[in-house]
Amino acid sequence: MEWEIRIIELIQKDLNDISRILNYIFSFIGGEMGLMVLIVVTLFCYKKEVGQRLALIVASLHVWFSSIKAVVKRPRPYIEYPDRVVALAPVDPEASPTDVVAQGYSFPSMHSGAVPATYFTLASNIGKKWAFIAAALLTLFVGFCRVATANHYPTDVLAGWIMGFMAFGIFELLDRYVRKEWVRHLILFLSALPGIFFVRTQEYYTSLGLLIGAIAAIPYERKYVNYQETKSIIAMVLRTLGGFAIYFGLNTLLKLPFSKEFLESELLAAFLVRAVRYAIIIFAIMGVYPKIFPLFEKIGKKTSNK
Numbered sequence: 001m002e003w004e005i006r007i008i009e010l011i012q013k014d015l016n017d018i019s020r021i022l023n024y025i026f027s028f029i030g031g032e033m034g035l036m037v038l039i040v041v042t043l044f045c046y047k048k049e050v051g052q053r054l055a056l057i058v059a060s061l062h063v064w065f066s067s068i069k070a071v072v073k074r075p076r077p078y079i080e081y082p083d084r085v086v087a088l089a090p091v092d093p094e095a096s097p098t099d100v101v102a103q104g105y106s107f108p109s110m111h112s113g114a115v116p117a118t119y120f121t122l123a124s125n126i127g128k129k130w131a132f133i134a135a136a137l138l139t140l141f142v143g144f145c146r147v148a149t150a151n152h153y154p155t156d157v158l159a160g161w162i163m164g165f166m167a168f169g170i171f172e173l174l175d176r177y178v179r180k181e182w183v184r185h186l187i188l189f190l191s192a193l194p195g196i197f198f199v200r201t202q203e204y205y206t207s208l209g210l211l212i213g214a215i216a217a218i219p220y221e222r223k224y225v226n227y228q229e230t231k232s233i234i235a236m237v238l239r240t241l242g243g244f245a246i247y248f249g250l251n252t253l254l255k256l257p258f259s260k261e262f263l264e265s266e267l268l269a270a271f272l273v274r275a276v277r278y279a280i281i282i283f284a285i286m287g288v289y290p291k292i293f294p295l296f297e298k299i300g301k302k303t304s305n306k
Contacts, residue, residue, distance in 0.1 A: 004153040008077055008085050011148045020088065023145040027089050030111030030142040036247070038118060043286065044239035047229060050125050053171070055214040055286065057117050060188050061167050062207035065110045065160075067195040070204070074107040078150040085150040104203065109152040112143040112160030117167040139164075185215045205271040209278030216279070217287030227290040235296040242292075243285050250281045 015023075028034045035058050043051030078087035091103045116139045123131035143157040152160075174184045192211055195204050221227070230236060254277045255263060262270055 001153075001155070004155060005077060005081050005084060007154055008147055008150050012085060012088075012150065015088075015148065022141075023149050024089060026138075026142045026145040027111065027149060027151075029138065030115045030146075035114055035118060038122075040240055040243045040285070042122065044243060044290075045230075045236040047125065048227065050122065052214065052218050052286070054118050054121060055282070056185075056188060056211070057121060057167060057171060058114060059207050059211035059214055060192065061114055061117055061164070062110060063192040063195060063204060063211060064167070065108060065113060065163070066201055066204035066207060067199055068108060068163075069105040070195070070199040070201065072107045073105055074153075074156070076103055076106040076151055077153055079103060087151075088149040089151060091151070104201065106152050107156045107159060108163055109143070109146050109156040109160035110203075111146050112139075112152070112157040113164035113167065115139050115142045116161060116164035120165070120168050121171070182219070185218075189215060200266055200268075200271065202271070202274060205275040206278050209275035209280075210282050212275070213279035213282030214286060217283045217285075220283070220287040221290060225287065225290050227293045230293070230297060232297060232301070234299060235293070238296040238299065239290075239293060242296075243289065246285050246289055247281060250284060251277070254280060 035054075039051055039054045039058060042054055076087075076091075077085050116135065119135035119138050120132070123135040139161065143161060146152040146157055146160075147154055174187065178184045178187065188211065192208055195208070199205075230239070258270075258273060263273070264270075
């Protein structure tokens with residue numbers, strides 16, 4: 001719609017260097033890596049159960065949004081109007097800004113939906129007024145930045161907000177009316193499966209793998225590991241750094257048996273390999289890796305004693 005592209009033009013016209021930096025920061029907060037940081041820090045430094053819930057919410061939301069994007073197929077503003085707006089933060093900086101396959105679709109805004117779903121979940125657990133205010137401000141700022149960077153139209157952001165709060169509500173309803181955890185997990189898994197028949201994007205299969213890995217890791221960790229929260233800053237830092245080391249290490253290791261051409265292809269087999277890869281990674285981080293946390297506690301105590 002013409003009014004939407006005009007809004008993006010007006011915003012970009014008044015952008016300065018500071019506002020551009022802020023756009024990158026808030027885009028990172030609502031993006032894949034920013035959410036991964038939030039999940040890992042919550043899991044290993046705050047409360048395990050809250051981190052597990054965030055992992056399920058983020059994975060489910062990305063699966064649902066990827067499926068909707070594949071149906072609607074609305075091009076991003078910087079793809080549809082390259083002569084009127086600038087791609088300040090393209091999805092894939094290495095690809096052409098007009099490459100729809102690489103840059104993905106616009107509706108709804110994944111960033112705008114993920115932020116309220118995750119940060120209001122965190123705020124509801126904290127239970128403080130400042131946490132809800134922070135979640136609301138982040139929701140507004142991230143949504144605004146997605147428009148300012150020409151990644152999304154205003155209606156994409158509005159739809160993202162609505163669906164993000166709906167996802168938050170869905171998880172609350174599941175907790176209230178479905179008492180058995182394995183049934184809740186089964187519902188989430190089944191809700192993700194339809195996309196296999198029509199979605200062919202890396203984002204969908206990455207998220208599907210993360211969801212499967214998290215669903216498997218939660219009961220495994222509870223039964224065989226059952227790590228506890230820590231008050232040691234050293235242990236928190238080691239837990240977090242170790243988690244990301246495993247993420248990047250396993251991601252590299254699991255790619256070795258396959259050629260780059262195969263992994264980047266649009267073959268269903270390549271997408272399924274991607275889903276399996278991320279399922280293994282998240283299972284290792286959430287379920288297996290915490291087994292060594294007692295070692296970090298010992299290191300923290302020794303450091304404190306010195």
